[in-house]
Amino acid sequence: MKNPISSLKEKITQYIQLRFELARLEVIERLVNVMGYFAFMIIAIFLVFLIIFFVFLALAELFNQWFNSYALGYFCTAIVILICSVFVFMASKSIIRFFAGKLAWLLTKQKDEKRMRDDADGSNA
Template identity: 45%
Template sequence: MENPISALKAYITRYISLRIQEVRLEALERVVNVMGYLVYASIAFVIVFAMFCFSALGLAEFLSALFDSKTAGYLSIAGLMLLFLCIMFFFKKNIMRFLAGKFIWLLTKPRDDDDDDAPVKSDA
């Protein structure tokens, strides 16, 4: 017959070990989720940037034909990009707050939120 104190000690030790392992796995899961999101966001950024560049070049060519001057077409697009940059500069704090909030949400969201894409069952 096994000593109840040593059995309880072994049970508690195993429980603590399993809890530590669970916390490690949860932390790893969050890091992997954040890394996946960052990779996805960087790929999306590259694609959107390429689309923006080609759209700007196409619009510059269109405006060049409209103004009958390549210089005027390309300078007008440069002016639009400068305007866009100024708007981004003025809203820098709001953009940074949004991105920081999104990052914090990714790190702190409950595990149940991972099933957002699952269909909702109706009670009917």
């Protein structure tokens, strides 16, 4: 028969190892979620950049036809791009807050879901 103290020591050691493994897996899960979000955002930004590029190229061609001058058409398009850039820079705090909020949500969503499940299980018991 095993010594009860050594058996208890083995159980405590096993419990600590399992808790450490669980914490490690939770960290990995959060990192994978964040990396997936960043990959999605990079692809989305690239696609939006391409769309904007071709829209401004079409706008330049439209101005070229209106003014019968390539230089004036592209100059007007550059002014439109400059105005759009000013608006983006003016809204930079809102844009940063939006992405920071999304990132914070990604990092905390598992905890919130687990907490809500635990609360629901505790109230039913």
